[in-house]
Amino acid sequence: MTFLVPLPVVMPLLGAALTLMMARRPRAQRTVSLTVLTATLLVSCALLYFSTTDGSLVVAVGGWEAPLGIVLIADQLAALMLVVSSAVTLCVLVYSIGQGMADGHEETPLSVYHPTYLVLTAGVTNAFLAGDLFNLYVGFEILLVASYVLLTIGGTENRIRAGSTYVVVSLLSSVIFLTAIGLIYAATGTLNLAQLVERLDELPDGLRLILQGMLLLAFGIKAAVFPLSSWLPDSYPTAPAPVTAVFAGLLTKVGVYAIIRTETLLFPGGRAAVVLLVTGLLTMVIGILGAVAQSDIKRLLSFTLISHIGYLLFGVGLTTQLGLSSAIFYVVHHITIQTTLFLAAGLIEQRGGSTALDRLGGLAKLSPVLAVLFLVPALNLAGIPPFSGFIGKLGLVQAGVADGGVLAWMLVGGGILTSLLTLYAVARVWNLAFWRTPPKSMPSVRLPALMVAPTLALVTLGVGLTFAAGPLFDVGDQAASTLMQRSGYVEAVYGEGGAP
């Protein structure tokens, strides 16, 4: 079944080429994009199934065996991330088609939108499947370049201003990543992750720490970890709603995925654990305090996005299997929920004409469907039982208590505080935008069905995570145990005999 592995990268790229050629035929473009992303979702599901039953799937691209060639590897973690990300990208694509129809093509010039969107998907899947540091870098670059175009689409003054910050910060993080790659190659003579497992262990401790620090710095900027996060709330909210939604769901999580991959595989033993835990705590608390102070729904959601990255660092920083599996479950939950909330914010903008809280009001009465679509994921994000947010946070708290250290207890406390403040922040949005009497008469706009349907699908998926929590936690647990014993990864790449 290994022929399936490159497909999630190849299909969106081919789709991008096709849609670019069909620039003047929007209907054909839509058909191609939808087909490609549906096929990607199906292939990802198949990859998850086969990687669970048969173990990791490995393909040496171009027929050159590892460590000479470049490998793509679909282990359970990568396959799980692929399934969630392709489900989310498909829903957001349908939503953006709905919005394009409603806006009369003003906001999103469709001829560029579809190819760029597919390239973004290819970059994300490539980063998940990469078994080689340089391929990971290329995956990051593909998705970043696509994201630059999507963020500044239309070229209005606001988007250019927000886009400049975003582009410069991302370029800087890429430079740091590339420098780290150059140093790692100079020190070890390889970039294949499986080969690095052994060669990095032979390096002196101080050198390893520097390499680890540089990689963490580069991924930390991409994942919006606290001291490196201030670019995110300034740039994300100005983009069109579906673009913000897909960025919020996926781009920071690719950074988190890279942190999980490198910390467990290349630098095990938790030497950076204290750094991860402290930055995790700061990210959680300071992020959510920022969210409480905002007066615009999209900015508020951007701050909750930063804040909840802290939970993921918490899980990774504990360096226990329970911590890691909870973090994996939380990633899945957070991708789904954060995207849903941004889509709901887009619907609020469509219905109320704005996302500024002082211009909204009375939406609960005007549009009960919208109220449900916002409230369910909002409560889910805050971690109200029985939603998946509660289950994920419970796992993290259990892992923190099991660790028992002072720092772990502080994180448990910080996590609970953040959860309560998240509830406060979303309840404030609910009170102001949905419950109070409207400050001015709201325009009567019908929400397009094609925008409501994908949001509803994602809300259902988010609620469904509660019912699938048992099996999902099992998959996360297996993925975490494979990550913890690194030999599995090396054997998968080299075959049974281990490294040559």
Added chain:
Amino acid sequence: MTPNLVYVVVIGVLFAAGVSMVLERSLTRVLMGMILLGNGVNLLILLGGEAGTPPIVGLGPGEQMADPLPQIMILTAIVITLGMTAFLLALAYRSWAMSGHDEVQDDVEDQRIMRLAERDQGSGTDDTDHEATP
């Protein structure tokens, strides 16, 4: 390649100049800084591999061949830098066309909050009384 002083100093100067240019407000200067940084990184990667004869089979004994991998990585990095340079130039030009300059502005919302903080005022968003809000 064994690192020699000239290379190390050149890389250091490229990085230092690049970082100080990136800290500027003007997008064009940031772009120059990015190009310098990119060249610095490329030289750094080049130092990571063995120097030697051209890495083509049949041109010489295999033991003296240069390590081709850093060169390939640099080639990829150059292509990416070229694309990014074009994009940043377009961004700077668009910024100039829209607002007459290419300086990166402070975030509008941040400016608003700073103004409110100077006057020690709340945002007024949570007031239920709408006549009071402007």
